[in-house]
Amino acid sequence: MKNILYSTCLLMMLVMSSSCNKWLDLKPRDGITRQEFWKTKEDVLAAVSGCYTSLLAPPPGIGDKSLLEYMFMYGELRADMIAGGPSITTEETDIINVNITQDNTTARWAAFYRTINYCNTVLDFAPGVKATDPTFTDAALNGYVAEALTLRSLMYFYLLRTFRDVPLKLTATVKDTDLQDLPKTKQADILKQIVADLKKAEQGAVTTYGSTRFDKGRVTKFTVNALLADVYLWMEDYPNCITECNKIISSQRFALVGAGSGWYNNVFFKGSSIETIFEFDQAIENPFYNLFVNSRRRFIGSPFLSTEIFIPDDVDPDNNYDIRPGSYYSSAFTIQKYGTENPSYVKWQAYRYSDIMMIKAEALALTGGGVEALALVDELRSRRNAVDATKATVDPSETEALCDYILAERAREFAFEGKRWFDLLRHAKRNNYSRIDILLDLAAKTVSPTLQQSAITKFRDPNSHYLPIYQSELFTDPNLVQNPFYTK
DSSP states (O other): HHHHHHHHHHHHHHHHBBBBTOOOTTBOOOTOHHHHTTTTTHEEEEHHHHHHHTTTTTOOOOOOHHHHHHHHHHHHHSSSEEEOOTTHHHHHHHHTTOOOOTGGGGGOOOOHHHHHHHHHHHHGGEEEGGGGGOOOOOOHHHHHHHHHHHHHHHHHHHHHHSSSSOOOSSSOOOOOOGGOOOOOBBBBHHHHHHHHHHHHHHOOOSSSOHHHHHHHHSHHHHHHHHHHHHHHHTTTTTTHHHHHHHHHHHHHHHOOSSSSSTTHHIIIOOOOTTTTEEEEOSSSSTTTTIIISSTTTEEEEEETTTISSSSOOOSSSTSSSSSSSHBBBBBTOOOOOOOOSHHHHHHHHEEHHHHHHHHHHHHTTTTOHHHHHHHHHHHHHHHHTOOOOOOOOOOOOOHHHHHHHHHHHHHHHHTTTTOHHHHHHHHHHHHHHHTTTHHHHHHHHSSSSGGGHHHHEEEEEEGSSOOOOHHHHHOTTTTOOOOOOGOO
């Protein structure tokens, strides 16, 4: 990680020196240095825009996958909703088959730490601008700090769910003397840091920027609430999770887009819908065409989708249908959720209102609120025109059955959005892995027959549920220790 931070510190200046005339404009001003840069509130805005830009693509000259691609793979490869396409790599097949080693490049976390370093740079240098720009208000500074804290928290939330314990870096690396050999920090301690950061961010975050596009594509107070609710759900802190969900629901700023032919276009293609809480605004070409659509695509939808997730209605398949599967994948299992044209600019939905409904439903189901939880599931299904074939008759007092129903509905609602593996793992690990059967059943369904028993045996060890630290990180940072499952 030390090399990652060092190699990006100068590139950060290119990103930060972007023109502020366009959000996410990457055009640099020649000759900018750090000492010359942090002078005005416009410089701070440019630096914050650089943080958002890093979510979409690596900096110029960095040969790496986009952060979006890693987010997708970490949330889907180990789950059950995608399968290998014509050009799936050996490394990706190994992850699906629970046959992962420390030299698998998919385990590279550089993209996440680049964004973390950009956020840390804003947090370290933005406050000093108040001394040189008298027009830079406390409210503006607090808003920018809230954005950086929230984006950094989102990056760490992905890392800890993927690797469990990771290095926690809270200051910027901008010169040689900033380089550190960092050990791993326990997942529980990182979660505490995230909660503290998000509570601080909530105080400074804006409710609106006065622009629908910015309200959806930049961090607002409701983005903070959504991420905090998700974090609390992972921590099994259900009362606080419900509280954060209620802040969003009671704001009355969000609603489900109605079932109809315009639903997909409004939410995913056009973006900035009433349903969206936070989306990655694709100002540049997204990576998903080559992953999903072209003839050499690496991934397709899993064949079991049509038999277990998006089941056709037996009564009236032509007129009574769920609006989601046709927008998500084709009869050939081509994933088309992110567009079928090249270039494609479909918006990556980090959090939608339906996510908050299902997060709250899960928390309610686990705290004796089964009736209200079931009502939320029924409301979502009604708005999506879900078919009777996927409806379950569930006693609201049967906690596990209700949680399974919520999990199945999340699969329909958030197909290919980088959430499925984290959903499965969250349910499996609950109450000290009381539902390990979820992962054992997953291995039996998705892993190659010759490796199934090996995968099931591995999944019985909770240490196997997290990826290894990539070998080059171990070589360059002597304080890092490999995740325990991969030292055998």
